[in-house]
Amino acid sequence: MLRDTMAFVSDSKEMCLLWRSCKSGVKSAYFRKRIGGRDKWQALGELPIEDARALVRKLRQAAAIGDIERRLGFASQKEGVSSFRELFAAYDAYSAGVDIDPNTVKNNKNSVGLILRRVLGDGFDVEGARVSVFSAQLLRDFAARSIARRKVACAELPVEVARERLESAQRTIKSTVQQARSLFARAALQSSAYARLSLPDLREVMELIVGASTVKAYEPPAAGVVERIARDAVGLRESNRGMWLALMLEVNGGLRRGSAVLARWDWFTVVEADGKGVPVAVDLRVGVAKGGRSVLRFDAGLYRDMVAFKGDGGGEVFVLPGESEVERLGVCAGLVAWLKERGLDRRQPNHELRKLYGDRKYSEHGAEEAQRALGHSDAKLTSRVYAAARAKRALRVM
Secondary structure, three states: OOOOHHHEEEOOOOOOEEEEEOOOOOEEEEEEEEEOOEEEEEEEEOOOHHHHHHHHHHHHHHHHHHHHHHHHOOOOOOOOOOEHHHHHHHHHHHHHHHOOOHHHHHHHHHHHHHHHHHHHOOOOOOOOOEHHHOOHHHHHHHHHHHHHHHHHHOOOOOHHHHHHHHHHHHHHHHHHHHHHHHHHOHHHHOOHHHOOOOOOOOHHHHHOOOOOOOOOOOOOOOOOHHHHHHHHHHHHHHHOHHHHHHHHHHHHHOOOHHHHHHOEHHHEEEEEEOOOOOEEEEEEEEOOOOOOOEEEEEOHHHHHHHHOOOOOOOOOOEOOOOOOHHHHHHHHHHHHHHHHHOOOOOOOHHHHHHHHHHHHHHHHHOHHHHHHHHOOOOHHHHHHHOOHHHHHHOOOOO
């Protein structure tokens, strides 16, 4: 520790960065940190101002991470436990074997990184860390920090808007935790890909409930809304073919908006044709679906009508018109406005179409077929959300 504290001059733009001049006029940089309640100065040497500031930012972040790790008991990670790098590799191997969509795999791994970095700082080395850091306390801290961040963002908003956004944040927190815990699903842990891994006891992590429930009580559309959409869809087919194609994908394919935007013509596969080559049976393989790839039998007549707009109201490669994703998102935004004009005044009216699609699948074919078509990873979710009592609200638009 340097004794002559008066010789230090604080940097005007970077906290904890100090400068000290020697007799020759050369300035040396120092990083001030607290150890055991006392100030300590770490010599950084003769550095350009911007380099010194960048280095101190990293040192401050590392010190903050160290404090959090000590508080959570992560300072000495358990030896012999696999790293997240090894866990991710095992999860990749397991997912390839059971044909889980690559985007789902990526999202699940990203959720682990998001949780760790939210608590331990952006500079935390996720892949190099041992899986023992993934604890129930970590998840509780992740939830608390996420809600605190959202409260700050909502401070100036009207009360009702702030409440809705906080509820949305709670649902997002629970979804993120569920995605991260997918890496420790029972089927994955029992697979050969995980056989060589050494993992800690994760029972407390798996049993912990974080955030509010993502399943809300169903409120059906107002009377006449479904009928109005079905009736006006006939005119939409001629007035705006791009929006009609989006409506067909969401109503009759159950696609989410993101999947509709990415939908390509080669997602459709003709599995049976008559003697003249006219499709009589068509499969639609959804390339981006929660829980994995979902394949459903698409109405052949509707498919023929949709293909008639290929390169006209639709695109050559993507089903919706537009070379860029932004253009295709604009088509979906137009459909949202169209649905709201017809009384489907929900925060996500296009997702309401997916619910109506699920209603129809559930009522016509049962929970198992509805789960497969919707791409749900858990049949319980399908049964809980899509009840037979909702079948009268099912929508079919041709």
